[in-house]
Amino acid sequence: MIEVAGLGKRFRSLTAVRDLEFVVGDGEIFGILGPNGAGKTTTVRMLAGLIAPSAGRARINGHELGIDSQRIRAVTGILTESPGLHDKLTARQNLGYYGRLYGLRGRELQAAVERYLGVVGITDAADRRVGGFSKGMRQKVAIARALLHEPDVLYLDEPTSALDPSAAKSIRDFVATLRDAGRSIIVCTHNLDEAERLCDRIGIMRGTLLALDTPARLRRGNGNATVRVDLVGARRPESFMDLMASLPFVTAARPLDGTLRVEVRDPRGDNPELVRALVEAGARITGVSEEAATLEQVYLDLVGEAGERDARRVAA
Amino acid sequence: MRPGLIGAVLGKEMRDLLSNRLLLGAVAFPALIFAAIPTGIVAFIEVNDLDPNQLGQIADYLRMFPDLPPKLAAQGFIVLNFMAYFLLIPAMVPMAIATQSVIGEKQARSLEPQLATPVEVSELIIGKAIASALPAIIATWLVFVLYGLVNGAIADPRLTNLVFSDTWLLAMLTLVPLICLLSVLLGILVSSRVNDARTAQQLGSFIVIPIIAIAIAGFFSGQPTFSLQQVIMGDLVVAVLIGLALVAGNWIFEREQILTRLG
Structure with a gap:
């Protein structure tokens, strides 16, 4: 040890x-x-x-x-x-x-x-x-x-x-x-x-x-998971943003390339609730998947931020 | 201090050394040259039956050998006068081996894995120092014995007695190992500052200058070889220089410093 x-x-x-x-x-x-x-x-x-x-x-x-x-x-x-x-x-x-x-x-x-x-x-x-x-x-x-x-x-x-x-x-x-x-x-x-x-x-x-x-x-980075919701039909993902803001388990959401990217704390527990709310609001969902950041992204973010901090400290 | 670990380091260094024919040649060649030149002159005088009175300046020195006939006195002077050069072997060779060894490790970055084992730094350094010094000590002693015996056989057994005098036996047993140790220490110190063996050896070669100066001064002062008192004085001076080298290189025994300077 x-x-x-x-x-x-x-x-x-x-x-x-x-x-x-x-x-x-x-x-x-x-x-x-x-x-x-x-x-x-x-x-x-x-x-x-x-x-x-x-x-x-x-x-x-x-x-x-x-x-x-x-x-x-x-x-x-x-x-x-x-x-x-x-x-x-x-x-x-x-x-x-x-x-x-x-x-x-x-x-x-x-x-x-x-x-x-x-x-x-x-x-x-x-x-x-x-x-x-x-x-x-x-x-x-x-x-x-x-x-x-x-x-x-x-x-x-x-x-x-x-x-x-x-x-x-x-x-x-x-x-x-x-x-x-x-x-x-x-x-x-x-x-x-x-x-x-x-x-x-x-x-x-x-x-x-x-x-x-x-x-x-x-x-997972900040502890949240990003859930990707694929949508079809007349309603654009942007039209569900108010709904997303009203859901207590959603920490962030954004439309991207015809999909919704929703951050939740516990995807296993929160995803069924998310899907139910979207369907009730008229969304036609073709797929739901969890999007994890790669270790490389996490690494580059952390090391990059630390590098900037070090540079600021040296400059100060 | 664990002899088993020192032995392991020594064994590895000797294996490394034996695989380096060029370095082995560098050990043997100078020793043989230093012995061969005066032996050749002794043989030349013996064969050509020269009249020592024709030897010019040397004739003045023959009075220092009142018990010997003139020709043998001339041969005795030649034999003794070159003996100071035997001290060049322990001065030059261990430094060449030590710098080669340390800079070789530096280039191969092989010191760190060794320092990561339970071996103490002193055990590692002692193993390396013995391996660097041993070839020079053995070469010097072998050539010294051969020199005495061959010259005695060529000319007269009394030449053997001149070579194997108390003074030179003491010099071989004390001064030679001490000069070897000083040479190894200087080799390690120089190696910490440079990155290639040739530069290290060139810097280290300054150690031979005092020995050559002493030999030349002896010749011009009419003294063909060292006295017993001079050998003892030489032992003391070299011991002090070793002490100074150890003070200058006290980092040699610190793992972190070796890693930083030599690793």
């Missing part, structure tokens, strides 16, 4: 991360989304015990950050943004080296190396120098390295970048099995589709967390 309270990091006059608050439970995949320079890598480096926070505290599997950093590193696996492999060594030698740094020895080390060479599918290339590997193969070796010591907590920075679609899927499936094994996993990514598929909850970050929720709730 990862518990973060008020965590922040300053580099001289630059505040890279501030006021982070979140908990990642056992068996949960937590995604961090954010633009370049949003503080994702700094956050992971702090949580991995690589750099000291300037403010706040965090507990990783019960170990206090800044006090038990060595223990934190022992229970943590990290896939860094760049694979950072030793090019002159083979894949097997790379893994063997890191296994020893994590305290594995003898048969235990050998078994772990063989297992994870197999898991990422590079057993056949295990005795080739990684300097000659493709980007995807290097990424696989780096993933194997992060898992070698069976860490309880895993940080994955862009885990499927440079991988082809089938390799990316196999890595995603494998990460999902790690969640099922009860590990706490943080995934930093720019890939919104991947975040949505893989993560149980997502934090959108720009210096601090701008939003944190499940992908479905994030897509």
Whole structure:
């Protein structure tokens, strides 16, 4: 479990991360989304015990950050943004080296190396120098390295970048099995589709967390759902606007391209009432569907607003 | 301090080094050249039976070897006079290896994954320092032994005794490892400021200037080699320089600083 309270990091006059608050439970995949320079890598480096926070505290599997950093590193696996492999060594030698740094020895080390060479599918290339590997193969070796010591907590920075679609899927499936094994996993990514598929909850970050929720709730944005009502017949959607304003469960409505877009809080409960009211008012409805914002829209809105705020703060 | 982890770092560094033939050549070649030149002169004098009185300025120095016949005294002077250059190997080679290692890691961005393991920074640095210093120490000691034995075999066993004197045995056992350590530290410090190994090595090569200056000064002052007191003084001076390098580079032992400066 990862518990973060008020965590922040300053580099001289630059505040890279501030006021982070979140908990990642056992068996949960937590995604961090954010633009370049949003503080994702700094956050992971702090949580991995690589750099000291300037403010706040965090507990990783019960170990206090800044006090038990060595223990934190022992229970943590990290896939860094760049694979950072030793090019002159083979894949097997790379893994063997890191296994020893994590305290594995003898048969235990050998078994772990063989297992994870197999898991990422590079057993056949295990005795080739990684300097000659493709980007995807290097990424696989780096993933194997992060898992070698069976860490309880895993940080994955862009885990499927440079991988082809089938390799990316196999890595995603494998990460999902790690969640099922009860590990706490943080995934930093720019890939919104991947975040949505893989993560149980997502934090959108720009210096601090701008939003944190499940992908479905994030897509809802302000908590309302937009219901699209397709109409036919002589009456234009604009003619129902007074009716919409009178319905207590409707928070907003607008006509668009011959349809009505109606915002309601609880589409499952409110839609039957909405349809009944429209039909009673003479509407001929051909379809009702819930329109969710894409995660991309939500992300761009949040990050854009935060960017404007930052710019105003700098200008002031 | 966990020897197992230092051993893991050392093993990885040695593997890396052994796969770099150019760097291995850079270790072996200067050592052999420094030994081969005086040995060649000794052999030349031996074969050509030169009259040492014809050796001009060197003839003045032969009085420093009153127990040796003139020809052997000339050979002894040559053998001892070149020995200061043995100190260039521990000055140059570890720095070349350390800068190559650190800048290689910097370019491959491989320091962060290592720092993310339970290894302590001091264990990582010690493993790297030993790996950078060991080839130079072994090369210097091997060439030193060969130098003494080969010159003794070419000319006279008394040359072997001159080489294996108390002064030079002390220098080999203390001054050589200390210079290696200083060289490694300077290599790491320089590597934090530049991004390519050649620039780092060029900046670091200034370390050899004092050694060459001492060797040349010794020649012109009529002293063919160091005295025991000078070796002890040299140990102290290098130890102080190591202390200063550690003060200047105290960040070397901080994970965050290494990540920021070298990562």
